[in-house]
Amino acid sequence: MKLILGIFLISFNAWLIADSTLDGAKLTQQYCSECHGKDGNSQKENIPKIAGFSSILLFDILDQFKNGDRPSPKTTINNKTTDMTEVSKLLTQDQIETISLYLSTQTFKPTTQPFNQALAGIGKQLHQDLCKDCHGDNGKSAVDDAPILAGQWKQYLKQQFENLSSHKRYMPKRMKRKFKKLNDKDKQALIEFYASPKIQLKY
Ligand code: HEC
Ligand code: HEC
Numbered sequence: 001m002k003l004i005l006g007i008f009l010i011s012f013n014a015w016l017i018a019d020s021t022l023d024g025a026k027l028t029q030q031y032c033s034e035c036h037g038k039d040g041n042s043q044k045e046n047i048p049k050i051a052g053f054s055s056i057l058l059f060d061i062l063d064q065f066k067n068g069d070r071p072s073p074k075t076t077i078n079n080k081t082t083d084m085t086e087v088s089k090l091l092t093q094d095q096i097e098t099i100s101l102y103l104s105t106q107t108f109k110p111t112t113q114p115f116n117q118a119l120a121g122i123g124k125q126l127h128q129d130l131c132k133d134c135h136g137d138n139g140k141s142a143v144d145d146a147p148i149l150a151g152q153w154k155q156y157l158k159q160q161f162e163n164l165s166s167h168k169r170y171m172p173k174r175m176k177r178k179f180k181k182l183n184d185k186d187k188q189a190l191i192e193f194y195a196s197p198k199i200q201l202k203y
Pocket of ligand 1: 062071147
């Protein structure tokens with residue numbers, strides 16, 4: 001019995017040591033923060049905020065980049081040029097899991113950006129009718145493993161609406177059914193709405 005307990009304790013210690021090398025904050029600092037900020041709240045308009053997304057969604061998106069299933073534009077930062085596919089290939093599955101868990105515990109900080117009020121009002125209605133089920137009330141929630149949209153960078157969202165419209169990016173079947181009902185003006189209205197998170201509840 002003692003022997004079994006001993007073996008158990010040794011392997012438990014080994015597990016703890018192995019696990020301490022998987023530090024989410026440190027890994028994020030090392031691999032992600034130059035672009036996404038140390039807590040996942042990117043300060044750059046072409047780079048998404050990813051704080052507070054569910055760990056399942058983050059893990060899944062990193063897998064899509066790793067496999068080349070999602071467009072991966074190059075970014076130059078501090079004289080280095082790289083992209084999400086290259087970055088995710090540097091990481092093991094365990095590291096990706098650890099980073100995803102860490103970022104999911106951070107708080108998404110929405111940014112209010114210049115927006116067109118009349119269009120934003122139309123966008124709010126469209127969102128509540130078609131998109132709320134998964135993206136939450138006013139696009140503020142990540143509970144259904146869908147990205148937070150309210151207060152995301154407008155420039156980034158514009159690019160994603162284009163990628164989704166031209167089928168360059170994966171979307172769930174149920175989202176596809178709703179998304180294809182949108183015309184160009186509807187899409188612009190939704191983007192304007194997501195850019196207005198601080199005041200959007202007043203409509
Ligand atoms: C060199 C800059 C750079 C680095 C480093 C970087 N990213 Fe990114 N990331 C981007 C850009 C740019 C995009 C937007 C790609 C696009 O336009 O589709 C992005 C997109 C993402 C997305 C998609 C978010 C969404 O809303 O769909 C996730 C998740 C993500 N990155 C996670 C990470 C993680 C985790 C790390 C560290 C392991 C990391 N990124 C490192 C530049 C970077
Ligand atoms: C069935 C649930 C569901 C519905 C309904 C839905 N979405 Fe999504 N949406 C998702 C998921 C999940 C993703 C992430 C897909 C991925 O990259 O793996 C996503 C991604 C997105 C993105 C990309 C965001 C980013 O951070 O890159 C946008 C924009 C978006 N949805 C807009 C909409 C709009 C507008 C509607 C309504 C017309 C809508 N969605 C309806 C689940 C849904």
